[in-house]
Amino acid sequence: MNPVLLIDFGSTYTKLTAVDIDRESILGTSQAYSTVQTDINDGLQEGLKLLEEQTGPTVYNETYACSSAAGGLRMITSGLVPDLTSKAAKMASLGAGAKMLNVYSFELTEEDIEEIRNADPDIILLVGGTDGGNQECIIHNSKMLAALPKKYPIIIAGNRTAAKQCAEHLEGFETFVSENVMPALGTLNVKPAQDRIRDLFLRRIVQAKGLSRTAELLTGIIMPTPAAVLQAMELLARGCEGEEGIGELIAVDVGGATTDVYSIAAGLPANDATFYKGLPEPYAKRTVEGDIGMRYSIHGIVEAAGDMRICQLSGLPSERIEELADRLSKNPDIVSNGDEELEALDYALASMAIETAVARHAGTIEETYTIMGKTYIQEGKDLRDVSRVILTGGSLIHTKRTAEIASHALYSVSNPMSLRPVAADIRIDRNYIVAAMGLLSTHYPEIALRIMKKELENNGREK
């Protein structure tokens, strides 16, 4: 036996997964309530105790962790044009597992600086201009940011000609010059900036978030939890040497406060009559809907989906939904636990959370007539041919009719412009192992992939 421990420090729960590398199997999973306010170690010790009840006394040869505790990796980006470098900076940050506090475009104002000061981010990503392109904006913004009283780490990933000057204006700050996120118009280059973000997360953020106390316990890598999930999903889709992947997929993580969507797919136009518009999107793409969540952001779901659809799906009258929504948003730890009314509401909420978040993540298509006859304009990814949807996330562990809920990720005739999967095989990550497998995959990709495939095959249930 070669046991490895994988830890996910969440904002409310610390989740543990124990794996036997030799047998390629999961030894056990546990979760314990934890907050950074108390001590992240308490949650960990509690979780270890629960885990030991399943595994018996175990000495772990290796321990790895990911974290979204203390608000996760909180970032602000500043770019030039909203649809170009600003969007590229946002995509880079989300792909690195960040939580976006704000995305600024054009020249920063004094009010913006005040807002940034109040938001108190972990990292700022400063971009703008293609290489050889606009310099004024990024230089102006570096001067503005220099007025911030707190010396945040700032990654400079814009027009390379302006980088040095920006760094000079930001003297006293910890600055990192990285390759441009958009070196040429329409060319996305997010990887170098993302590597910087992850590196910074590891070196600085972890200490600031009170995780350093447990650091001596860890063998290696720490990454933001969403980055671990993205890594796991990419491995599951693409495969690795020695083990085949399952092909293009979408994953949805419905949380209490936000809903994350991941797509590992090219999503290119399906035929010659379709023209692609806008920035190309990364093959492994993550989006976060900050207003869509099962508890803290419950009102956001109702607002986005409309009162009527929630009534329809839950069978509850509008007034009652409002009452319950108020109660649940104030008491986010309430679970339906057999209460029929709450179960019905959770079903409607989760369905609409998935529908809204996936529709925002997926591309859209628009029909137009030209001299060539009927043509289409596509923006974003065409996910209609993606045939697998993975559902993960703690808040769906208690729901019933989970597969039915997940089917709301699919293409719908009522919204034909939204390029969501037409038909998909739905898999549920019941034991919440996906993030753990992302961590494991850094050193054991083949084993992580096989465990994931096995686990998702049975939707996390025993055979």
Place this chain on the structure above:
Amino acid sequence: MSKKKLVIGVIGADVHAVGNKILYHAFTEAGFETINLGVMVSQEEFIDAAIESDADAILISSLYGQGELDCRGMREKCDEAGLKDIILFVGGNIVIGKQSFEDVEKRFIDMGFDRVFPPGTSPETAIEALNAMFSAGEGE
């Protein structure tokens, strides 16, 4: 001196891709840094591209006769976006029907375009016009 930068593309619901590719090669060959937005380009996309890349000129093609409608307000939007005095060229089958080119040219000049080119213009003509404007210090 660094290369002059051009943003080119075919405006509106126009899918004529061949001429666009020829222009891209001709302009690149002539020593310009050419950013090609391809076909079915909106005014906003031309402008966004010019801002981000700090372009010296925008060259709009239109071959399906709707050019006048598609180009309306382009200069004003450029001004609004801070692209003051950027060089604007337009060319192709920019209007429908038998109209005298002089009339058409005047209308587009009034709309704020610096040069207007009739159907059948060779890329060299546009290149010469660009070089003339750049050496006169326009588009700075």
